[in-house]
Amino acid sequence: MLMEYPILSHSQQAHCQRCGNHLMSRPKHSLQFTLSFAIACFILFLTANFFPMISAEQAGFHNQMKLFEAAYAFFIHGEWMLSAIVLFVVILMPLVLLAMIAYLLLPMIFFRTILPYTNPVARLVFSLQKWSMVDVYLVAMLASVTKLTSMVTIELGIGIWAYIAFSLCLSAALANLDKQRFWRYMDKIKCHQILKQQQL
């Protein structure tokens, strides 16, 4: 159904007349927030990969887990399909999303320019979002810890705190990345560039 886009002030929201779904809102600096959370994510992600997340101990045997090892363990046991799925949704997808967000927003916000392949990259960012399952993995981790405490001695490492922070920052980055805000911002920058060229 067709509706005219209303002009909104920062605290207002628009909803569809037909199905009631949220259509648009106008948060302040949302894209800038996305970029800063995305950069924080990179650092936290490295921390979660280099420091152990959980360690288990029983009767002298000791084992610990870093982030990428969950996918790797499936691979060792011959379940390469499962390994690929976990690797994809927990590690690759969020990393690729973050890299693409940085690629799009860094030049737009700081240099007012648009890099080549911005359009296909932006379409990918919006269509791939639901395949990043970092938040689901975090809940799974809490469930596993509960399950394990009855069997072995569990210790939580720096890695898990970094991962919790990573998950929160990633959700914040994606929540602030509004589709319409993004494409309108890009239109604005394009106009800007055309005006600049005319002045020269």
Add this chain to the structure above:
Amino acid sequence: MSSDTKTAAALNLTLCLHCHKLNPSSWSVCSRCGGKIYPRKPKSLQISLAWIVTAIVFYIPANIFPVMSTYAFGRESASTIIGGIFELWEQKSYFIASIIFVASIVIPIVKILILLWLCLSLKLNLTETLRFRTHLYRLTLWVGRWSMIDVFVVAILVALLQLGGMLSIQPTVGSLAFASVVIATMLAAEAFDPRLIWDHLQD
């Protein structure tokens, strides 16, 4: 609803699902973002139904076969998804047990039923509960990924519990079947075009 509402299709316009720009219907590529545009997602119903059937087929082995087997002190025991939930319940971890129960039993079944009903109601040309059905669709789109919890739990247990001969855990075929169910339902929801629900209103 007021009678003067118009749809984009009636004005020969097509919405770009990538960037929400309206383009003339005769175009096949969006003028702003370069993405493919079409009045409705092509073969939406057929593709969606195909993925639902796939999900149902995988759902049976996912629940019959164990998702992992535990070797503890020389004894081997296999556990299915439902078995794992009972175990947690007996350990008095009621909260986690309920989360896993909802994520891996309730959500897949409800999601498959909702998608089936959405497809069926389009075939039957139902004109009631349009708004409700749109809400249901949005729910299935958002909630499906949470079913992966159980697959991740197996991944973490397998990675962590390799404590020599004392205690070790192996993944088994049930996990892969269950992961396939989740992915199939997600693809089914993505293929479905919610605008089809409202199309009968125009006729």
